[in-house]
Amino acid sequence: MRYALALLCSISWLATAHAADNWPQWRGPNAKGIAPAGNFPVEFSGDEGVAWKVAVPGFGTSSPVVWGDAIFLTASEDKQDTVLAYGLDGQQRWKRTLGPGEGGQHKMGSGANPSPVTDGKHVVTYFKSGRVACHDFAGNELWQTNLQERYGENTLWWDLGTSPILAGGNVVIAVMQAGDSYLAALDPATGDEVWKVKRQYQRPDESDQAYTTPQVANIGGREVIVTWGADHLTGHDAKTGELIWESAGFNPNEEGMWRVIASHAMNDEIAVVPFGRGKFLAGVKLGGQGDVTESGRLWEEQIEGPDVPTPIVAGDKCYILTDGGKLDCRDLQTGKELWSGTLPKGRDKYFASPVLAGDKLYCLREDGVSFVVDVSDGFKLLTKSGNELGERAIATPVPVRDHLLIRGVEHLFCFGAGDDGPAAAK
Numbered sequence: 001m002r003y004a005l006a007l008l009c010s011i012s013w014l015a016t017a018h019a020a021d022n023w024p025q026w027r028g029p030n031a032k033g034i035a036p037a038g039n040f041p042v043e044f045s046g047d048e049g050v051a052w053k054v055a056v057p058g059f060g061t062s063s064p065v066v067w068g069d070a071i072f073l074t075a076s077e078d079k080q081d082t083v084l085a086y087g088l089d090g091q092q093r094w095k096r097t098l099g100p101g102e103g104g105q106h107k108m109g110s111g112a113n114p115s116p117v118t119d120g121k122h123v124v125t126y127f128k129s130g131r132v133a134c135h136d137f138a139g140n141e142l143w144q145t146n147l148q149e150r151y152g153e154n155t156l157w158w159d160l161g162t163s164p165i166l167a168g169g170n171v172v173i174a175v176m177q178a179g180d181s182y183l184a185a186l187d188p189a190t191g192d193e194v195w196k197v198k199r200q201y202q203r204p205d206e207s208d209q210a211y212t213t214p215q216v217a218n219i220g221g222r223e224v225i226v227t228w229g230a231d232h233l234t235g236h237d238a239k240t241g242e243l244i245w246e247s248a249g250f251n252p253n254e255e256g257m258w259r260v261i262a263s264h265a266m267n268d269e270i271a272v273v274p275f276g277r278g279k280f281l282a283g284v285k286l287g288g289q290g291d292v293t294e295s296g297r298l299w300e301e302q303i304e305g306p307d308v309p310t311p312i313v314a315g316d317k318c319y320i321l322t323d324g325g326k327l328d329c330r331d332l333q334t335g336k337e338l339w340s341g342t343l344p345k346g347r348d349k350y351f352a353s354p355v356l357a358g359d360k361l362y363c364l365r366e367d368g369v370s371f372v373v374d375v376s377d378g379f380k381l382l383t384k385s386g387n388e389l390g391e392r393a394i395a396t397p398v399p400v401r402d403h404l405l406i407r408g409v410e411h412l413f414c415f416g417a418g419d420d421g422p423a424a425a426k
Helices: 002-019 146-150
Strands: 052-056 065-067 070-077 079-086 093-099 122-126 131-134 141-146 165-167 168-173 182-186 193-196 215-219 221-228 232-237 245-249 270-275 278-283 297-302 310-312 317-321 327-330 337-342 355-357 360-364 368-375 396-401 403-407 411-415
Touching: 065 182, 065 396, 065 403, 070 122, 079 122, 093 131, 093 141, 093 165, 141 146, 146 168, 146 182, 165 215, 168 221, 215 396, 221 270, 310 355, 355 396
Parallel strands: none
Antiparallel strands: 052 411, 065 070, 070 079, 079 093, 122 131, 131 141, 165 168, 168 182, 182 193, 215 221, 221 232, 232 245, 270 278, 278 297, 310 317, 317 327, 327 337, 355 360, 360 368, 396 403, 403 411
16 A cells, blocks of 8 residues: 555656756755645644655755655765665665764754755765765766865864755855855866855854855846855855855844854845844845945844744745744835744744745644644644654755655655545545
8 A cells, every 4th residue: 555655646746747846955946945836735644644754764854855756865874974865756766875974963963964956967965074975866976075174174063054055057065164164166067166265254252153055146137146154144156256245234242152043035136134043133135246234234123033944035025933933924125024923832943944835834843743824814823733743853844746745853754635646545
């Protein structure tokens, strides 16, 4: 029966692949955390509504990425950096052990926190060890390098969190830490350096450290890498790495320990920046030249905000999930609250970032309980008792092609929806 469910799932995914986006990196296309509207599951658990689930070897908190009929993710197995590939039927296609890795510093951290990124031909992975590796879809290693051996040691106090992105036709990785900090662009075919630029600001202790992931904006026809960290939002040319503009003023009292975990959320015009360890939120107009601290600041609010989960910008709204489960919707232009709601209380926090599929917002708590909120007209909780995986979960969920992938600490789950879908088959 399990084989039949997996086969139905595979056929369903393939049938809709031509009409749906892939999920090529952390939080999907350009790290926005948004999937097109579809028939996504609402009620499910580790035992109910499961199209398939597969035990994942080792441990990791990276999210899976999807391209075509393939799923990729990373793990640390027996202290080795590991890359895994699965089909849409849940069957493992290949596993590659790359070499010695590092363990997690945080109790829920790992040496495999960053999510892979793919362009449909290459799969690039990044690990706490500094290892960056590239494979083709058949599992052949194309190249491997180590940023720490190449450019200097890792000085982050906690586990690496930044995921690689694609920009300007290259793989781009941000390293923001005490000491040498930079953006580096690597050729996806060879791993050779295309450009590397210093991105370093003298900040109080730990405030120079970031676990965020850059995003790409099209500003006036120019591809710009927007990066948040070290109390600065910056825009670099994706082709050359040139610094175009920078915005400061996010730590006016020079506070220490203001490391940042939650990434900014944005469209091509405005970025929403969480800072101050979940106490502040700012809206910044993208673009300009040089220091745009004053000219680019649209608004700033002192709120109960997110320290770990990254917000979502969708249309003229921004959705903010706090670590404690408070959900706000704010006007993107002004920062004013439009509505708010609170998810059912639990002892655990929200480390995974929320994702939006159509009007459904998926929020995953670290104890493996998830909630689905209809945000089409305010806060409408669709799952009051919560969907329980039966195991802990840190990775951000992946809504793609009417299915939901969730990576727990032990399994990769695939959930379907609808009376005629794989989740309904018995």
